Structures are given as C-alpha cells and as structure tokens.
Amino acid sequence: MSQSFKKVHAITGMKDVLPDSSAHWEQLEEIVRQWLAAYGYRNMRAPVLEHTRLFTRGIGEVTDIVEKEMYSFTDALNDEHLTLRPEFTAGIVRASIEHNLLYDRPQRVYSLGPVFRHEKPQRGRYRQFHQIDVEALGFAGPDVDAELIVMLSRLWKTLGLQHVRLELNSLGQPHERAAHREALVRHLEAHIDVLDEEARRRMHTNPLRVLDTKNPAMQDMANAAPSLFDFLGEESRAHFDGVCARLADAGISYTLNPRLVRGLDYYNGTVFEWITDQLGAQGTVCGGGRYDGLIELLGGKSAPAVGFAIGMERLLDLWSQSQAPQAAPECQVYMIHQSDAAQRAAATLAESLRDAGLRVIVHAGSSGFKSQFKRADASGAQAAVIIGEDELRENTVSIKWLRAEAIADGQQQETVPMTRLVEVLKQKV
Template sequence: MTQSFQKVRALTGMKDVLPDASATWEQLEQTVRAWLASYGYRNMRTPVLEHTRLFARGIGEVTDIVEKEMYSFVDALSDEHLTMRPEFTAGMVRAAIEHNILYDRPQRVYALGPVFRREKPQRGRYRQFHQIDVEALGLAGPDIDAELIVMLGRLWKILGLQDIRLELNSLGQAPERAAHRAALVEYLEKNLDVLDEEARRRMYSNPLRVLDTKNPAMQDMADHAPRLFDFLGAESLAHFDGVRARLDDAGIAYRLNPRLVRGLDYYNLTVFEWVTDRLGAQGTVCGGGRYDGLIELLGGKSAPAVGFAIGMERLLDLCEQAQDAAARPECQVYMVHQSEPAQRVAAQLAEQLRDAGLDVIVHAGAAGFKSQFKRADASGATAAVILGADELQAGAAAVKWLRAGDFDARAQQETVAFDRLVEELKSRV
C-alpha cells in the first residue's frame, strides 16, 4: 500500500504571492521604477548570497541583524561562510568597489528584491520580505540628503498616501559619536537598576541602541540620557542645517528626533525615517541616512554615500488602505468557441490580436457557452469574441462587450468580420 505523502506548506514567514496580488505588486514596481528614473536612478542587481564577513563588517557585528537574524551557513563544497542578504546596502557597495564604478563619476542606483531575516513574523515583517533600496554613491553634500527625502515625499503623493511623518536626526561624525558614547556609557552605568537584560548586554557594545528601547520602564531614563546632538561640531551642524533648509524650501514637514539612531553601524550625519500609525507596531515605512565611511570600510577608496530602503510589504499595505486595489484583468479579450474547428480559428485570430498589442486568452478545452462566458467574466476581459459554426461559415465573429458579468440581452453585442476584428477591438478595448 502506497504511503500518503504529507502535504508541503510554505516555510514560516515566507509567503506566496498569488496572481491577483502579484498584479498589484507589478503595478507598484512599475510606478517605483518610473519615479526613480525621473530622478536619474538606474537599476542595479546584486546576488542574494554574499560572504558572511561582508555583513559582519558592513552592518556591524553587534547589531541585531548580524547577532540574531541572518540566514548563514557553511557551503559544503567550498567551506565558505555564506549569508542570504539581510539588506541591500552592503552588497551594493561591495559591487561598486569590485567593479570600480565610482572611478569616473558618482552613481545613483537602486535595487528591488527579496531580503532575508530570521525574526518573528508579524504584520509587514516576514522572514523573506522585499525592499526598494536606493543609493547615491560618491555624493557628499546636504543637497543629496535632502533630495532623497524630497523624492520620498513625491512618492507618497504619487501613491496617494497620507499620514506618513518624517523623523530626522544627525549622528555626526566618528569623533563626536565617541565623545557621546563615553558620556552615555557613564550615564547608563549610573542607571543600571533601570536597564533590562537586553540593555545591559548592549550598554558597552552598542549603547546608542539602548536609547531606541521599546520598554516602557526605560523610557524616562532614555529621555534624559545625554543627547548625541549636543556633541556635534560646527561641520556636522552645518551639514544638518543644510538638509533642514532644503526640506523647508520643499515644504517637507519633519520632527527632530534625537533618539533616532537606526539599527545599523554604518550611518553618520543625516539619518531619517518615514513613520505611520497605520501599520500597528511596525510603523517604519522607510529608513535611511548617510554612510560616508562604509565604502572605505569594505576595502574601497574613501567616498561619501547616502541611501534608504522601503519595505514593499508595508508600502503595499498602506496602498491597499488608501484605495481598494482592483485586481488587474487577466486579459482584454476572451475567445469563446464551440467545436475544434472554431477553437483553431480562435487561436489564429488571437495571435493577430496579440500582434496588435492586446492581451488575449483562448478558452482551453471544450465547454458550453454558459461556462465559457462565466470564465470570460471572471477574467476581467472587456470583450468576449464568440466563434461557433454560424460564425465560421459567415467569416465573422460575434463580439460581446462585457458589463460587470451581465450577459443578458441588455449587454451590447455585434457581428464583426474576421478581417476587421483587430481594427475594431484595438479601437475600443
């Protein structure tokens, strides 16, 4: 007796995107690509797998991502330590260094695709999720920081999104952060009784992240901690003032958040997040900032850089809240037929319609007209082209203009000669 096979399901935190939902994804991707092209950004594609040391070096060995969340393994053939990318920036910078693309000019680049983090799945956060990653490599001034933020303000308008707020901070430069770090560690040592276990673990390795706590019992302590902003020197302040002035010019409202530090080690100067209350606990839609030291840290010639990443699942969630996303039709024309000769003619006519740029489905197999019309309606097609024995003899198809599934006598129907079918459908679909 054959043993029954246990049904296989998708892994926890890794979701299938079915055709109706995928159409919405494609529409968003097209919008994003057009938006990025309008600012001169070009697509760049990097591997999903990278050397683990790239992320340990670039992101920071004491970050949550490297410590707890990466999907890493030792390759059985090469004994190399490999990791499925948990974010794009380190890989984008690695590619820029390896292929020397910053040799003659700065680069405005972007990537779209999946990233992987082993964390508890929740709304808008999965173990395989997708990001829109945008990087401006080789550009140093506050003008480009502001341009990226203004770009994002434009994207929210294009997508019809509201209730997304900008939070802004500056992390200064390394010597300023070092002075602040010393003061912060001293402050945390004086407040050990307030710190939870996670904060005590981080207070020496990554004390800035202690201030990013979500623990209500630590909020007052964090609010009164030394502020990095108070340690910034003249150059860092001038850069930040330049960003703020350009945001004011563009009419972009923002809130200064001195506790905004981001979760990655490579940031300096400007950091920002766009946040919302419409996604529950996972309120960050987009985050980014400047990372001038990363290119040199990863072995390249010193060069400035700034960028951001948007979680696509969260963005789609907001888009669906903003408007009922209608499913994209499967086709524009659905070919209904009766008999094998009619099906063969339908297939030939369908190719002519596709040559003219129309999306066409020819009903597969044999079925009654009623069944085929139900399928035509479900496809979202604008027109059903009907071929039976009478139509073949007359050399003309019956074209039924579909109206919300209403196939009774009120729906408009006409007869169109085969040699006029492409012209007629092209002009009206």
C-alpha cells in the same frame, strides 16, 4: 503499499503572493520605477547570497541583524560561510567596489527584491520580505540627503498616503560619536539598576542602540541621556542645517528625534525615518541616512554615500488603506469557440490581436458556450469573441461586449468579418 506524501507548507514567515495580490505588487513596482526614473536612478541587481563576512563587517557584529536574524550557513562544497542578504546596502557597496562603479562619476542606483531576517512574523514583518532600496553613491553634500527625503514625500503623495510623518537626526562623524559614546556609557553605568538585560549587554558594545529601547521602564533614563547633538562639530552642524534648510524650501515638515539611531552600524551624519500609526507596532515605513565610511570599510576607496530602504509589504498595506488597488483583468479579449476547427481559427486570430498589442486568452479545451461565457466574464475581459460553426463558415466572428464602458452605441453584440476584428477591437478595447 506506498505511503501518501505529506503535504508541504510554506516556511513560517515566508508568504506566497497569489495572482490577484501580485497584480497589486506589479502596479506598485511600476509606479516606483517611474518615480525613480524621474530622479535619474537606474536599476542595479546584486546576488541574494553573499559572503557572511560582508554583513558582519558592514552592518556590525553587535547589531540585532547579525547577532540574531541572519540566515547563514556553511557551503559544504567549499567550506564558505554564506548568508542570505538581510539588507541591500552592503551588497550594493560590495558590487560598486568590485566593478569600479565610482571610477568616473557618482551613481544613483536602486534595487527591488527580497531580503531575509529570522524574526518573529507579524503584520508588516516577515522572514522573507521585500524592499525598495535606493542608494546615491559618491555624493557628499546635504543637497542629496534632502533630495532623497523630497523624493519620498513625492512617492507618498503619488500613492495618496496621508498618515506618514518624518523623523530626522544627525549621528555626526566618528570622532564626535566617540566623545558622545564616552559620556553615554558613563550615563548608562550610573543608571545600571534600570537597564534590562539587553541594555546591559549592549552598554559597552553599542550604547547608542540602548537609547532606541521600547522598554517603558527605561524611557526616563533614555530621555535624560546626553544628546549627540551637543557633541556635533561645526561641519556636522552645517551639513545638517543644510538638509533642514532644503526641506523647508520643499515645504516638508519633520520632527527632530535625537534618539533616532537606526539599527545598522554604518550610518553617520543624517539619518531619517518615515513613520505611520496605521500599521500597528511596525510603524517604520522607510528608513535611511548617510554612510560615508562604509565603502572604505569594505575595501574600496573612500567615498561618501547616502540611501534608504522601504518595506514593500508595509507600503502595500498603507496604500490599500488609502485607496484599494484594483485587481488587473486577466485579459482584454476572451476567445470562445464551438469546435476543434473553431478553436484553431481562434488561436490564429488571437495571435493577430496580440500583434496589435491586445491581451488575449483563448478558451482551453472544449466546453459549452454557457461555461465559456462564465469564464470570459470572470476573466475581466472587455470583449468575448465568439467563433461558432456559422461564423466559421461565413469567415465572421461575433463580438459580445462584456463591460459597460465598451458599449459605445448601445449595441451589446455585433458580427464583423474576421478581417476587421483587429480594427474593431482596437477602437473599443
């Protein structure tokens, strides 16, 4: 006697997106693609799987992502160390180097898709989640930094989001950060008694991340730490002032947050986050900044770059709070039939309707009219096209209008010749 198969469930932190919810994703993705096209950004698709060293080198070996969160394994066939991407930027930079993308001109590119981090699942944060990633490769000036932020402000307005605020900082250049780092390490050593275990571990490897602590006992120490702004040189200050001036031109307000550092080592210069209070503990909707050294770090010719990433799950959550997305109907026209011959006629007519650009479902199998009408109504269709024995004999169809907006003259049902079906439906649907 064979044993029953044990039911398989989704992996913890990796969620199914069912058809009704997926329709909301598709609506958002279409808005996003139109928004990005308005600024000249083109789609780019890099593999989900990359060599592990790409991320340890690019993101930084002492970041949370690399130390704790990456899904990495050794490919048994060729002994390669591989990782499911935990973010997009490193892979896009690798591809731009490999394919000489910056050979003749700078590039504005974007990607949409899943990324993977082994974190504790909670609202807005899953182990497989999705990002909108936008990168401006080869652009050095503050104008493009500001353009990205202005772009994001436009997206929030398009989606009707009201409770999103901007925080801004500058991380300066490597030599400025090095001088600040020395002062910061001295400050942390002087306050080692208040540092938690994580902060003590990081104080010599990644001291900037210590300032990003959420530990209440460390807040006074972090607030009193040396500010990186005091170490910025003339060029870095001029760049940051240029960003701020352009945000003022666009009427975009922001908060200067000298403790904003982001969680990846490749950032320099401008960094920013868009934050909300509407998502509980996971308040960051979008984060990004400049990473001028990453292309050279990963083996390419030195070139500036700046970009950002948006968590799609969090954005969908926010969007649904401001205006509930409407579930898209399964079809516009639902074909109802009474016999095998009628079903075959319905299938032929349905192809003519699809040729005309309409979305059509032909009822599958044989059912009574009552159950077919019930299914037609549930589909969200505006019209049910009925082919019974009488209609088949007379080469006609009956159209029952299922939604009030399709009933222009008060006539809820009408009979028309099969040859006029496309014409009639195109007028009203």
